[in-house]
Amino acid sequence: xxxxxxxxxxxxxAVTEAPLRITLALVAVGPHGPISxxxxxxxxxxxxxxxxxxxxADDLMAEITRAAEGHEARHDVQAHAGKTPEEVxxxxxxxLELAARALDKLAPEEATQVRSWLLDIAKAVAAAxxxxxxxxxxxxxxxxxxxxxxxAGTWPT
Numbered sequence: 001x002x003x004x005x006x007x008x009x010x011x012x013x014a015v016t017e018a019p020l021r022i023t024l025a026l027v028a029v030g031p032h033g034p035i036s037x038x039x040x041x042x043x044x045x046x047x048x049x050x051x052x053x054x055x056x057a058d059d060l061m062a063e064i065t066r067a068a069e070g071h072e073a074r075h076d077v078q079a080h081a082g083k084t085p086e087e088v089x090x091x092x093x094x095x096l097e098l099a100a101r102a103l104d105k106l107a108p109e110e111a112t113q114v115r116s117w118l119l120d121i122a123k124a125v126a127a128a129x130x131x132x133x134x135x136x137x138x139x140x141x142x143x144x145x146x147x148x149x150x151x152a153g154t155w156p157t
Contacts, residue, residue: 001057023045023125024088026126029133093146
């Protein structure tokens with residue numbers, strides 16, 4: 001089982017910020033009011049707190065969750081305040097590329113489990129509103145492409 005030691009400091013930062021960046025990207029494109037924002041953020045947090053079924057990356061995902069809940073990760077995500085939704089999404093997707101590449105360092109089963117968990121977070125955030133807008137679907141499609149096939153050619157399940 002892999003742990004934080006598999007990653008460089010920059011990779012670990014990208015991996016631990018991935019759940020927050022995913023949530024941020026989807027919240028940024030949603031046409032909603034404050035209650036919808038709270039619902040979406042809560043859905044992302046709930047999904048982050050209860051990862052997928054038991055698998056080889058459970059401990060790693062728990063470690064990612066603990067780090068993502070830390071003050072530093074929240075502060076870094078808050079740095080996007082004041083940007084347009086497109087800027088927020090583009091920066092989040094760019095930052096998520098490093099996280100996706102870092103996951104290639106994991107054993108294929110672990111990488112697949114973590115990638116699926118991250119996509120589950122995205123789906124939970126998008127589904128928290130009454131319907132998924134075309135802009136949210138576009139972000140979901142881009143996230144699926146980002147966390148899609150690994151260098152080993154495996155797809156998240």
